[in-house]
Amino acid sequence: MNRARESRLIIVLLLSCFIVLVAGCRPRPSANEKRYPINGKVIAVNKTDRTATIEHEDIVGYMPAMTMPFRIKNDADLEMMKPGDQVTGSLVVNDTSSWVEIATIAEGTAPLSPTAEIPGEPKPGDEVPDFGLTNQDGKRIHLAQYRGKALALTFVYTRCPQPDQCTLMSTNFAAVDKELQKEPDVYAKTHLLTISFDPDYDTPKVLRSYGASHTGRYSDETFQHWEFATGTKDEVKGVAQFFGLRYFQDTESGDEQVI
Incomplete structure (x- = not known):
């Protein structure tokens, strides 16, 4: 299989996974309120x-x-x-x-004011900077090390219990990870990365426990395909802003918020 065809197959499989997941994420009635x-x-x-x-x-x-x-x-x-x-x-x-x-x-x-000029969201083909972070094992990682693979990433707070937000995002990634395992060649050419918005609380140890519980492999998890990362506030902010998230400062408290 040539490289162009492999790339198209990876993209199609990833999109198929997300389409199935989105279809399955529609709220269902529940009496457990x-x-x-x-x-x-x-x-x-x-x-x-x-x-x-x-x-x-x-x-x-x-x-x-x-x-x-x-x-x-x-x-x-x-x-x-x-x-x-x-x-x-x-x-x-x-x-x-x-x-x-x-x-x-x-x-x-x-009122709130932007803490920096709001960047536009990256377009297909844009070069992604080589952001540095720290993974669940306390090891430094850089986005450049995933070149040649289709990298899917998302942002969460591990303390967020909302069933239709961070919890749902991690559940979806777990389903994508499981689905990709069915195609070993494609699995080897993809990587998942979950980044925490909450570096003060989400230490590597916390992320390791959180990640292992979502993959379902617990102490046997090696995090070879799906990693969980944090960093300094500035490191996380740099990645988040590049991918279109916005930071604002509360002019009363001075606290910085991300939306």
């Missing part, structure tokens, strides 16, 4: 996706304080919300999805 009070500041609003990124306080019994997007149930609330607003409400979670029901919206006074 739980409700948690949520209180936080709006960082960004995306009316197209019907989501708001919220810097929230600890959600007692569910997740620690962090910043992440939430689906907003009521479109009228989404229309009223803007960056800087303080909101309260309920986070509703079931087996496959989650959303926020807004109770109050208080106008905020602290």
Whole structure:
């Protein structure tokens, strides 16, 4: 098989995996709903996706304080919300999805500002910089070492329990990894990389445990095909911004947020 044909086969198989996964990710009705009070500041609003990124306080019994997007149930609330607003409400979670029901919206006074010029998303054929990170074994890795392979990467927080966000992303990658194993030649020409947004908490040890639980091989996992990586805040930020994620600074607290 020539190189061009191999490349096309890899792309087709990867796309096929993701199409199947996306089709299987549509929310299904669930009676197993739980409700948690949520209180936080709006960082960004995306009316197209019907989501708001919220810097929230600890959600007692569910997740620690962090910043992440939430689906907003009521479109009228989404229309009223803007960056800087303080909101309260309920986070509703079931087996496959989650959303926020807004109770109050208080106008905020602290707008957010970009911490750097927002880059455009890379286009097919663009050269990817040789970003350096640290993997689950504490070893330094560089993206250039995967040249010649189709590299699929994603970003997560290991502490994010949302069934339709980070958890779903890692479950999807596990399914892709398993599907690619059925084609040994293609498996050898692909690589998966999960990068943490939360380098303070997601140490190599944490990532190793998280990754092994998602591959299902636990202590037998060698991470030869699917790696989990972290780095300094600047290293993670560099990779994230290149692939189109945006960082903003809260002008009141000085904290930097990624959306």
